[in-house]
Amino acid sequence: MIQAPKGTHDIYGEEMRLWRRVEDEIRTLADVYGYGEIRTPLFESTDLYLRGVGDTTDIVQKEMYTFEDKGGRSMSLRPELTAGVARAYIERGMFNQPQPTKLFYIGPCFRYEKPQAGRYRQHYQFGVEIFGASSPAAEAEVISLGHTLLTRLGIEGVRLHINSIGCADCRVSFNEKLRTFLKTRLENLCSLCASRCEKNPLRVLDCKSPHCQAQIKEAPVTTEALCGECDTHFTTLRDLLTRFGIPYIIDGKIVRGLDYYTRTVFEFIRNDACNDASAQQAEITQQATTAQQAAPAQTVIGGGRYDGLIFQLGGAPTGAVGFGMGMERLVSLLRQDVTSAQFVPKLFIGHADEAGFTAANGITADLRQAGIYAVNDLADRSVKAQMKYAGKINARYTTILGATELTQNTCTVKDMETGQQQTIPLDGLRNFLK
Ligand code: ATP
Ligand code: MG
Numbered sequence: 001m002i003q004a005p006k007g008t009h010d011i012y013g014e015e016m017r018l019w020r021r022v023e024d025e026i027r028t029l030a031d032v033y034g035y036g037e038i039r040t041p042l043f044e045s046t047d048l049y050l051r052g053v054g055d056t057t058d059i060v061q062k063e064m065y066t067f068e069d070k071g072g073r074s075m076s077l078r079p080e081l082t083a084g085v086a087r088a089y090i091e092r093g094m095f096n097q098p099q100p101t102k103l104f105y106i107g108p109c110f111r112y113e114k115p116q117a118g119r120y121r122q123h124y125q126f127g128v129e130i131f132g133a134s135s136p137a138a139e140a141e142v143i144s145l146g147h148t149l150l151t152r153l154g155i156e157g158v159r160l161h162i163n164s165i166g167c168a169d170c171r172v173s174f175n176e177k178l179r180t181f182l183k184t185r186l187e188n189l190c191s192l193c194a195s196r197c198e199k200n201p202l203r204v205l206d207c208k209s210p211h212c213q214a215q216i217k218e219a220p221v222t223t224e225a226l227c228g229e230c231d232t233h234f235t236t237l238r239d240l241l242t243r244f245g246i247p248y249i250i251d252g253k254i255v256r257g258l259d260y261y262t263r264t265v266f267e268f269i270r271n272d273a274c275n276d277a278s279a280q281q282a283e284i285t286q287q288a289t290t291a292q293q294a295a296p297a298q299t300v301i302g303g304g305r306y307d308g309l310i311f312q313l314g315g316a317p318t319g320a321v322g323f324g325m326g327m328e329r330l331v332s333l334l335r336q337d338v339t340s341a342q343f344v345p346k347l348f349i350g351h352a353d354e355a356g357f358t359a360a361n362g363i364t365a366d367l368r369q370a371g372i373y374a375v376n377d378l379a380d381r382s383v384k385a386q387m388k389y390a391g392k393i394n395a396r397y398t399t400i401l402g403a404t405e406l407t408q409n410t411c412t413v414k415d416m417e418t419g420q421q422q423t424i425p426l427d428g429l430r431n432f433l434k
Contacts, residue, residue: 007113007121009328017343018331023106025152026126033145035104035128040084042108046074052083052313054259056200061192063111077110081127082260082309082322089131090315099132106327118298124327127303131310134319136233139264139305140240142323146268146301147246149325155333158300161251162241162266164234165202165222168308174225175201185215205255221252230263237264256304260312264321265304270333271297300333301325345375346433347413348390352383352402359401363429372433391416397433 004010011019030037046066053059065077078084085103088094094101106126113119128145130138143160150158166174178201186194193204193212205216226234241248248266256265303323310318349364351357360376367374375395377386383400390398399411405426413432414421424432 005121007115007119009120009122015331018334019327022126022153022327022331022334025149026104026106029145029149029152030104030128033102033141035102035145038085038088038103038105039107040081040088040105041078042110043075043077044084044087046076048083048087048313049076049079052086052260052309053080054200056196056203057258058206059111059257063113065110065112079111080109080258080324081105081107081125082129082258082306082324083313085127085129086131086309086313086315086320089129090310090313095132095315095318100138101131102128103131104128118326118329118332120328125324126327126330127322127324129320129322131318131320133321134307136237136264137240138319138321139237139266140244142303142321143241143266144244144246146303146323146325147244150268150300150330153330153334155330158268158270158333160241160246160248160266160268161254162237162248162264163222163251163254164226164230164263165255165261165265165304166226166230167262170222170225170227170230171202174220174222177220177225178202178204181219182216188215200259202255203257205253206257216253222255223250223252233263256302258306260306260309261304262307263305266302266323267299268301268325269297269299270329298329299326300329343373345373345393345395346397347372347374347429348386348393348395348398349374349376350383350386350390350398350400351377352400355403355406356401359406359426363401363426367430367433370430370434372430374433 027037046064049060049064055061059079064079067075069075085105089101089103104127107124108122109125110122112121115121128142130142143162147160165171179197182189182193182197182201182204186197189197189204189212190207190209193207193209196203202222204212205219207213207216223234238248238250251267254265254267255261256267301323303321305319305321307317307319309320310316347367349360351360357377364374364376375390375393377389379389381389386400387398395416397413397415399413401411405411409426410423411426411429412421413424413429
């Protein structure tokens with residue numbers, strides 16, 4: 001028996017209905033907020049991720065599915081979509097359109113991670129990107145979109161954590177401060193963090209190892225090192241969120257795992273038990289030691305501003321903001337009762353004989369043409385077995401066709417909820433069901 005690859009899952013049945021509900025809500029919101037959908041390839045040049053995500057990140061250092069194609073090129077399955085969408089923005093000349101360009105995507109991402117609750121090797125992300133917008137109103141807009149989505153889906157216990165990691169200038173002085181702090185604890189950090197200290201000390205704040213988490217409790221926070229402009233940007237964003245009525249927590253430990261972020265970073269974190277950021281952090285630390293346990297604190301949405309990305313990938317300097325949301329993590333938070341009504345057949349058309357079978361096939365096809373969900377028997381069942389099947393699939397009405405019905409051009413339709421029956425002309429079925 002061949003099994004699905006480790007860390008992958010199949011989505012079908014009831015669960016698929018929840019996914020459809022989420023995707024419908026996403027598309028409705030995207031239309032209202034003015035985001036166009038984009039689909040990019042599932043694989044890209046490895047270089048794109050080295051430059052676009054960053055070679056000191058967990059994703060690139062540990063998690064990428066990289067392979068050589070038959071032409072000897074290094075390719076990688078996409079671990080995230082922002083880099084690919086940014087590549088498309090530049091390559092397709094979208095910057096020539098009125099700016100900003102606002103895009104959204106839904107699609108699979110691949111990361112070679114240790115599978116556990118809410119962590120897969122193939123997972124799906126919904127994400128949005130705004131290119132060509134430098135105002136903090138852009139951050140406020142994508143945060144509002146995420147917040148609205150969670151609210152509309154009835155999801156509770158998810159909190160917005162925000163932080164500012166400043167611009168490249170602020171980073172220089174902050175990195176110096178942080179390095180000095182980390183150097184005093186070097187021997188207590190994991191080997192990867194110890195090696196990141198020089199090149200990218202900010203990454204250490206993002207490490208999931210409980211030992212590193214414990215070491216950095218007293219680390220300096222980025223908001224203390226902001227330049228005047230970055231400080232004003234962050235204040236304006238906070239004012240906008242307050243005006244939108246979106247509660248948030250300022251959380252100095254949020255730095256995000258990717259190199260391309262500048263200024264604002266944010267996460268929507270699910271954690272029903274904890275109220276403040278430090279308790280949150282404690283919980284993450286504690287949970288990390290028992291990683292297999294269900295329901296650890298989890299980031300559902302992660303995003304921020306990445307003003308350096310487009311330039312880094314060969315375009316002009318371009319203000320950009322976005323987020324990625326884990327679809328599996330979101331769907332797992334949906335209460336079953338927020339799902340849309342189960343999609344049930346309006347009519348099951350059974351047959352009592354050969355003539356009835358032919359007619360049932362034709363009428364089913366006609367009803368479907370008219371947009372009515374009709375079902376007939378495809379399994380050569382007896383009349384009794386057909387009725388049993390109609391009951392199991394929750395058909396709203398049923399009828400059985402045979403020679404008698406066909407001569408009279410009528411059929412007897414049974415209401416499966418009330419048990420009542422009525423005779424209807426065959427050509428009147430469509431109107432009856434509409
Ligand atoms: P985490 O800190 O949980 O590893 P991340 O910072 O690596 O998350 P991002 O790269 O920001 O995550 O991806 C955006 C979102 O995609 C995450 O907030 C999460 O909801 C989801 N996600 C990321 N990796 C996985 C995975 N392996 N399985 C399922 N969902 C994931
Ligand atoms: Mg990760």
